[in-house]
Amino acid sequence: ARAAAADVPAGPGALADGTPVKLLANLGKPGEAAEAVRLGAEGVGLFRTEFLFLDRLTTAPTVADQQESYREVLAAFPGKRVVVRLLDAGADKPLAFLNPGEEENPALGRRGLRALRATASVLADQLTALAAAQAQTEAELWVMAPMVATVEETAFVTRAIHDVGIRTAGVMVEIPSVALIADRVLSRTDFASIGTNDLTQYTMAADRQLGSVAALQDPWHPAVLRLVKEVGAAGAALGKPVGVCGEAAADPLLAVVLAGLGVTSLSMSPTALADVRVSLARYSLDDAAAIAEAALAADEAADARQAARAAADTIT
Ligand code: PEP
Ligand code: MG
Secondary structure, three states, X not given: OOOOHHHOOOOOOEOOOOOEOEEEEEEXXXXXXXXXXXXXXXXXXXXXXXXXXXXXXOOOOOHHHHHHHHHHHHHOOOOOEEEEEOOOOXXXXXXXXXOOOOOOOHHHOOOOHHHHHHOHHHHHHHHHHHHHHHHHOOOEEEEEEOOOOOHHHHHHHHHHHHHOOOOEEEEEEOOHHHHHOHHHHHOOOOEEEEOHHHHHHHHHOOOXXXXXXXXXXXXXXXXXXXHHHHHHHHHHHXXXXXEEXXXXXXXXXXXXXXXXXXXXXXXXXXXXXXXXXXXXXXXXXXXXXXXXXXXXOOXXXXXXXXXXXXXXXXXX
């Protein structure tokens, strides 16, 4: 059943002082786009293209198949930003046609952009399909690469994306190396999107799929927040957008902290948009920065969450 109109807050995401924080949707399938629009998404911050192809055993999807899927997502967001992620194969997202072979530690192996570079035809086909889909719609297509570790990789993929006529190219910040040199990375590309699921996994050396270390998989950890701060500061200094598209963006209080650290867009499961929108609207950018400072000063993830809560409670 459709929710009452009053249940679906409209208007762009913003802090209490009017600072915009774009509220975007994470999508895994084109069919999810309509619901995201209904729930107030201002665009798409992460379209996980690998989920279109997880059922493929050994053959890569054709350009035509891909183009149609991308066109469907883009068509739902005329005039809006749609960030598509290049195939992120490996580790938790195995794709047989990009199989790296036996690896003892697949999370540290040939995954993400590494796998794409090793299979140049798959990268070329995906970029061709994306450029063709862009030409069929009015959406503003942004394309980003997963699992980027170096400036060289950033420059390589940014050029590959621009070369097919897609104007806005970026990288995901999922590996601590690129957060630590975010200024140099952002100087070579158009935007960054922080994937806090993997960034937390790699910062804490805690497998995101392993329940026994789940307590360490907490994006509130001050070590993770410091990395986010590096990226936010680099984005502000260079005038480049910095988003967050991991699960952290869907936590209403952590969303305020992220905004306080310089993040300019938050992308999440569409069902989380309403609560995050309400939470952001309670605090100014100065408030958010103060709440973020309180979290950063903690030793542990749980303490950071509590400190942020206490700081927020003194404001509202
Ligand atoms: C992330 O790592 O935070 C992310 C958004 O990508 P995924 O969860 O698909 O790895
Ligand atoms: Mg990831």
